[in-house]
Amino acid sequence: MNNLTSWARIGILAGMALSPLAQAVTPADQLAAYTTQAGAAAQPARGQQLFTSRHGKDWSCASCHTATPTGDGKHASTGKLIAPLAPAFNPDRFTDIAKSEKWFRRNCNDVLGRECTAGEKADVLSWLLTLKR
Amino acid sequence: MKHANFKSFALAGLVLVCTAAAQADGGARVPLLPKYQQECAACHIAYLPGMLPAASWQHLMGSLQKHYGTDASLDEGSLREIGGWLQTHAGSYKRVSEAPPQDRITKSAWFLRKHNTREVPPEVWQRPAVGSASNCAACHTQAADGRFNERDIKIPR
Secondary structure (H helix, E strand, C coil), rough: HHHHHHHHHHHHHHHHHHHHHHHHHHHHHHHHHHHHHHCCCCCCHHHHHHCCCCCCCCCCCCHHCCCCCCCEEECCCCCCCCCCCCHHHCCCCCCEHHHHEEEEEEEHHHHHHHCCCHHHHHHHHHHHCCCCC | HHHHHHHHHHHHHHHHHHHHHHHHHHHHCCCHHHHHHHCCCCCCCCCCCHCCCHHHHHHCCCCHHHCCCEEECCCHHHHHHHHHHHHHCCCCCCCCCCCCHHHHHHHHHHHHHCCCCCCHHHHHHHHCCCCCCCCCCCCCCCCHHHHCCCCHECCCC
């Protein structure tokens, strides 16, 4: 019995230790986090503008994701298929903070030559969430 | 009789040559590391580790922030895991052992020899469905699974 309790305790502790790695969240949670971090309300129209324009480099976000990311996109250099980015069309999107952060970091660097601010991420995500079936 | 013997000899020879060629392609078949599949094959097919020598993989993994025109940077843990796996399974077959220019598989001597202008006329690379020599899957229909057998080749019109 004592043994069982200590195993249960270890299990709970292990679960607590591992849970931040999983970071399973909803797109709305992530938008809320970026908005809080930015300290201002997200603006979908500004997000769309950022997404579809070029910013002094060869590519815009739309170069790979298309200007309406409700359908498949195509990697601008390799041609590899990219699944839809809008959460309503692809339930996997924006459900893993580490993954979202990784792609924002890489892709903002490719498109803007720098990391995106929390406000910019909030704008883009809020616009993506307006795209409904 | 003599003729039949010659035929079976030729066939045996052909099998040997094909096996050697398959080895030159990608070395012995290694199951792909799930992390490699997840991180690298998000943007391009999972190129077999045996297609480049260890020196090329080391250089590529050390410069992911500038990876052929895009930022493909990874976190430390993934970098170590994938980098270590690539070092273990890098190409060591003699044709793969030399680092190609810009660490490009498509600039390797074995690649150029197997895709010479007689096998693949220059206009084939220009076709919209192909676009680039790095797009293995355009013609090697099983490339995503790491299979490059001659019988799986289907060149798009």
